Amino acid sequence: MDTDKTRTQSIIDKHQGLQKNLIAILLDVQECFNYLPPDALRHVAKALDMPLIDILGVATFYRAFSLKPRGKHTCLVCLGTACHVRGGPKILEELERKLAIPAGETTKDGQFTLETVACLGCCAIGPVVVVDGEYHGHATIRKIGPILEKYQKPAAS
């Protein structure tokens, strides 16, 4: 689509089309499309005059990037050491059961993407679950259901 192309191009322009800014460009592309669409990656490769394979190398090396479309809501479970010793893995298991997907996947209805992170640095309130940037601290197995329900509800318009 033309609009997608112009959006990608304006991101590239913002970073002066420099190869050294590849990571920053990809972060912005991801922010814009919620994932890295193949067309956008081809566009970036051409604009930066780099082989596509190098772009893909960076896109698959760093954890922040996703090559698959992501759900409407991103559910992030912290598995840092502090959350781990306070029961983080049990929280992740409960989410995997409730959403019926393993970590890293998106639900069939496209509502949720379940991801893990190695530490968010708010260890005091661990275990922590972050949904769409909103922190839910001191998470317990029983709190997961109500947390998900909050986002499942169709937004009142």
Add this chain to the structure above:
Amino acid sequence: MPAKKKLTIQDLAKIREKTKSLMTIREGEGRARVTVHMGTCGIAAGARDIMDALLGEIGKANIQDVIVTTSGCAGLCNAEPMMTVEIKNQPPVKYGQLTPDKLRKIFVQHILGGQMVTDLVLVVGSETVY
């Protein structure tokens, strides 16, 4: 206070001098502590005006280490508005029936100068606490 012009080393020292006086309060220490008694009765009697005048004077004098706090009613409601001045290593002094003018006099003579304004003093020393 966005610094529009580029700073020099002298400017830096000036900013430091100017802002330090406004920030020492965050260290929680000072040469004098002034308590304005702001119970319902105090406020009704005009303690708010006293507070305004006091803050105005401190700002004008550009001094760094006078701490202003509030407290509740001092118990002597007919003497309101009241305030207590505590200079380091001296017993607290209570002033009563203040007006902004009296406040200014106390500020200059007592808080800055260290000399009690005897004719306005209500009482010297603290109450005994059991």
Add this chain to the structure above:
Amino acid sequence: MKQYRAHLLVCAGTGCVSCGAFKIKAALEQEVKKRNLQDEIQVVATGCNGFCERGPIVLVQPDGIFYQLLQVEDVPHLVEEHLLKGRPVKKLMYVPPAEKQPVPKMKDIEFFKHQRLIVLRNRGRIDPEKIEEYIAFDGYEALAKALSEMTPQAVIDEILFSGLRGRGGAGFPTGKKWAAAAKEKRSPKYLICNGDEGDPGAFMDRSVLEADPHAVLEGMIIGAKAVGASKGFVYIRHEYPLALKRMEIAIAQARESGLLGQDILGTGFDFDLEIVQGAGAFVSGEESALIASVEGRIAMPRQRPPYPAQRGLWGQPTVINNVETWATVPNIIRRGADWFQGLGTETSKGTKIFALVGKIANTGLVEVPMGISLREIVYGIGGGIPDKRDFKAVQIGGPSGGCLPAKLLDLPVDYESLTAAGAMMGSGGMIVMDDKTCMVDIAKYFLNFLQDESCGKCVSCREGTQRMYEIVKAITEGKGKESDLALLEELAQITKDASMCGLGQTAGNPVLTTLRYFRHEYEAHILDKRCPAGVCKSLIRYVVLAEKCTGCQSCKKACPNDCIKGTLKDIHLIDQSKCIKCGACKEACKFEAIEEQRDEAIQII
């Protein structure tokens, strides 16, 4: 700026923000305005206070009263009582565990009392988004001194003499790094601030970036003058949005004030900085990998030497220090190397920030002099282990570090002692563990992390971490063999010896230290097929304790797999054949009537 009679310092570090600090700040501002106090009382958002366990936090100055665990509903009462009537509100103050009387003043609270703040000196005190507040507390004074009164060599000598060592891990003397880069004749030269704080459980760099970004900038500008660098990069993880934002603001303000850019402070020195965002890769904390990442490439380490001081960013001489190190520099220049020398131990000078987390009463960030004992940190500042449980271990140094047992609690915390004990300073994460933490599970946790984060360049690291993970995982599932322990030791040693960068060279530490200090736990898993801490799922089962069960049916309702039987007021029973061991029933039970059974061996089918 104007004079206020009181300042409400709202902690706005990530910990408190995730507990709603900005809501508290808005409520305070609204309430202050409602009471018409806005000309007398200033509400300020500061950086992290460190006492994250108690957030949201508000400090009232000049009174020094510390309010904690605030709710929006508490705000009107707080403003009316404390600020209008001058009566501090007791019920919002901190009450130490096992005590009844609240401690009103911040400086009297044990957690704060024993700390010694150098790098974190401005935390909870200044608004990190206002450069003039940083200047008010002697900010950029060191820079003025370095630019006008000192030669580059004098600056390097001062840092060398101070004994400052890198705070990011290995503890390389900072002055030596600078001297090596200064010696290079080629230009341009670069500086990098390593803010890719990847250790799970460590967040001091984030906190410094959030609480005092100008301190990092000042350190870097001083460093640039010393080594003759013209351009710097601040590398920050994308997981730290608040730190990124505050650093952007700080750089813009510094540039506007002529502290960055051309002719800094009118001394004719030019230097500028830009921010580079990380994209999530633990290995990019390694300096040669970090350089690759700043260049926009895959963060893969390369062989050293040549060191970055000779050949770094785009092949040019480059100095890389971490956030905490850069933020220490202005303090040394301002107060002198002699002063810094006087703090700490013979080989480890100054202070170090630790993130005290895990099974500890007072979670948070603490800055203490080097050489303090682990016991003082865990019990003196940290308040010990909650829920009356026993201390088992403290994990120091992240995935490169190790687990130290109770018998080493009196170990002084310095670079050499920690390394000798098998751990390392690392970036300063300290994860406290109690008797409900399984050490084999912890080893598995770190190995899983490492095998995932290994960049894959060296076979020893790529395959070594993976194989170790598989073996330890099998042990936690009750499938371990006696010969596994020797094999693990061998693998850990080879991974250490044959890998190129710090990640691989230290990847064996979590296994080696747990084997060294907690071998009996491995043996229990392998020989008796039991997990003494009751953590490893395959080796435990959940049972209802008949004498405690009241038949309330809470567990039955909580069970996702419908495997609890029992009618109201009758003792319940868990059907082991259907139980998925999720732990929901134990969490739901109010009578502690459900327990992980672990005392007898469980047959593995």
